[in-house]
Amino acid sequence: MPDRRHLLLLGGGHAHLEVLRQFGANPLPGWRVTLLTREAQSPYSGMLPGVMAGLYRPVQALVDMAALTARCGVALVLDRATGIDPARRLVRRASGEDIAWDLLSIDTGATPDMRTPGAAAHALPLKPIDALLPRLGRLADSRSLAVVGGGAAGFEVALALRWQAAVTLVTGAAGLLPGFPPRLRQRAADALARREVTLRQGEDVVEVTPGTLHFAAAPPLQAEALVWATGAAAAPWLAETGLARDARGFLRVDACLRTEGQAQIFAAGDVASFPGGLPKAGVFAVRQGPVLAANLRAVAAGEAPRPFAPQRDYLRLLSLADGSALGTRNGLVFAGRWVWWLKDRIDRRFMARYQR
Numbered sequence: 189m190p191d192r193r194h195l196l197l198l199g200g201g202h203a204h205l206e207v208l209r210q211f212g213a214n215p216l217p218g219w220r221v222t223l224l225t226r227e228a229q230s231p232y233s234g235m236l237p238g239v240m241a242g243l244y245r246p247v248q249a250l251v252d253m254a255a256l257t258a259r260c261g262v263a264l265v266l267d268r269a270t271g272i273d274p275a276r277r278l279v280r281r282a283s284g285e286d287i288a289w290d291l292l293s294i295d296t297g298a299t300p301d302m303r304t305p306g307a308a309a310h311a312l313p314l315k316p317i318d319a320l321l322p323r324l325g326r327l328a329d330s331r332s333l334a335v336v337g338g339g340a341a342g343f344e345v346a347l348a349l350r351w352q353a354a355v356t357l358v359t360g361a362a363g364l365l366p367g368f369p370p371r372l373r374q375r376a377a378d379a380l381a382r383r384e385v386t387l388r389q390g391e392d393v394v395e396v397t398p399g400t401l402h403f404a405a406a407p408p409l410q411a412e413a414l415v416w417a418t419g420a421a422a423a424p425w426l427a428e429t430g431l432a433r434d435a436r437g438f439l440r441v442d443a444c445l446r447t448e449g450q451a452q453i454f455a456a457g458d459v460a461s462f463p464g465g466l467p468k469a470g471v472f473a474v475r476q477g478p479v480l481a482a483n484l485r486a487v488a489a490g491e492a493p494r495p496f497a498p499q500r501d502y503l504r505l506l507s508l509a510d511g512s513a514l515g516t517r518n519g520l521v522f523a524g525r526w527v528w529w530l531k532d533r534i535d536r537r538f539m540a541r542y543q544r
């Protein structure tokens with residue numbers, strides 16, 4: 189049999205789940221496909237606050253990558269990528285062995301932004317989620333918790349953890365749920381107050397010491413456990429790849445998800461910096477999945493890829509961790525048990541596509 193060319197999928201993120209599924213249903217003729225990823229169980233972060241609140245078992249929020257790749261006829265390598273050599277078409281691995289590829293697709297997500305002094309040493313980040321899940325038990329033993337980060341993840345996690353401890357949500361200068369409509373932000377603040385989550389807004393954390401958050405002017409805040417849920421940062425190893433990056437270090441892609449100047453390297457999800465900018469949200473990684481699959485197939489066949497057209501507005505749903513949720517779309521704001529029902533249904537349907 190003539191040597192088949194090699195497509196390497198780097199990272200088991202949301203976009204690659206769909207690429208795997210599509211290549212499983214309709215294999216790429218003349219190509220072998222490998223997934224190189226760090227985690228044997230790929231987490232779906234949309235359900236993680238539900239796991240923390242006890243609404244889901246952890247297994248419901250995880251995709252078994254060995255089972256998925258086996259079903260899709262894709263080889264699986266569990267390892268951490270540490271570098272990419274675009275000229276020699278190699279990916280470097282923590283184990284020391286390189287993997288050669290003819291076509292590369294990167295969906296490795298983002299890392300927590302832990303540049304605040306002391307944060308990395310004394311606070312628990314939400315990612316990587318595989319490292320977080322075994323530590324949830326320790327959080328459950330804490331009587332007081334501070335969650336740092338006023339975005340969707342911090343808001344949902346603060347509410348999920350309030351069943352276990354007295355929780356303070358620290359949003360910093362950006363406030364609660366920046367980028368969301370004012371009416372939703374107000375309802376979210378009311379929801380926190382009704383559920384006895386203390387909201388501390390206005391000043392960024394400037395330093396973290398064991399059990400204490402420090403601010404420039406405001407008094408320090410003490411808690412038995414500190415959870416770090418601030419914005420996404422680019423993985424430092426991307427800097428060594430020589431690939432084009434934006435000011436924050438994410439890989440610049442064109443509208444077809446090709447990395448700038450590299451026709452054989454694609455990137456999608458949080459790791460990619462899309463023209464005009466996109467929020468670092470799983471919904472975009474999910475939406476890019478089918479376009480990425482089609483474009484990898486096209487380029488493998490020597491055809492032209494097609495652009496990804498992001499939606500202007502999208503449905504955003506926030507769990508209140510008690511069987512109700514808040515939502516917004518096109519400026520409308522809604523809340524209630526039916527919103528949780530909708531979120532639960534969307535999340536379960538997503539997972540059912542990739543779990544057996």
Ligand SMILES: Cc1cc2nc3c(=O)[nH]c(=O)nc-3n(C[C@H](O)[C@H](O)[C@H](O)COP(=O)(O)OP(=O)(O)OC[C@H]3O[C@@H](n4cnc5c(N)ncnc54)[C@H](O)[C@@H]3O)c2cc1C
Nearest residue numbers: 199200201202226233268269296297457458469470471473
């Ligand atoms: C608690 C929480 C709740 C969230 N809720 C929502 C929500 O409700 N809606 C929403 O839109 N967004 C949500 N987000 C944001 C969402 O998680 C991310 O935007 C989304 O996961 C990005 O998907 P991705 O495909 O880019 O990468 P990821 O899902 O981060 O996956 C990256 C994968 O690559 C692997 N990987 C990483 N680095 C390497 C490496 N060097 N070598 C090999 N493998 C590697 C990882 O193990 C992982 O499997 C939430 C985030 C958190 C933390």
